[in-house]
Amino acid sequence: MKKTLITLFVVTSLLYACGGGAGSDTGNGAPAKKDVTQNPTYIAGLDLVSKSGCLTCHKANEASTGPSYKSIANKYPNNVETYELLSLKIIKGGYGVWGQVPMIPHPDLTQETATTMVKYILLLKD
Numbered sequence: 001m002k003k004t005l006i007t008l009f010v011v012t013s014l015l016y017a018c019g020g021g022a023g024s025d026t027g028n029g030a031p032a033k034k035d036v037t038q039n040p041t042y043i044a045g046l047d048l049v050s051k052s053g054c055l056t057c058h059k060a061n062e063a064s065t066g067p068s069y070k071s072i073a074n075k076y077p078n079n080v081e082t083y084e085l086l087s088l089k090i091i092k093g094g095y096g097v098w099g100q101v102p103m104i105p106h107p108d109l110t111q112e113t114a115t116t117m118v119k120y121i122l123l124l125k126d
């Protein structure tokens with residue numbers, strides 16, 4: 001009996017450790033999504049895109065002049081290559097990926113600032 005309890009304890013704590021490492025929740029992922037708004041990168045990035053006029057052309061969930069941030073997030077993997085690609089695109093502007101409407105350049109943004117914006121956008125992935 002004692003052995004069984006110990007085994008149970010070990011298994012449970014292992015499961016617990018795995019769940020905790022992957023994010024605040026396991027399971028269907030819905031509760032973890034809700035937590036995204038508490039992520040410091042989300043808060044910092046949202047503040048930056050609000051202050052920098054990005055929201056005149058981009059909405060989080062629906063296309064306007066530019067693609068929605070959610071569709072951008074779903075198009076790219078969340079990795080360093082994407083941070084670099086998209087932060088440079090924000091700084092230099094460009095067109096042709098989503099259509100013929102160009103995105104204006106933002107040459108006064110540093111790559112670090114633009115990268116924070118990109119990380120925020122990628123958090124909106126479905």
Ligand code: HEC
Nearest residue numbers: 052054057065066086094095096097098099101102103117
């Ligand atoms: C004048 C309108 C406008 C503004 C302001 C604007 N964008 Fe865009 N953005 C666009 C358009 C249009 C596209 C699609 C460009 C394309 O098809 O290559 C785009 C594309 C993007 C993409 C995806 C690029 C790609 O290659 O997939 C990101 C990321 C992005 N914008 C972020 C931002 C951020 C962050 C800001 C604020 C600093 C911003 N945008 C300001 C119009 C705008």
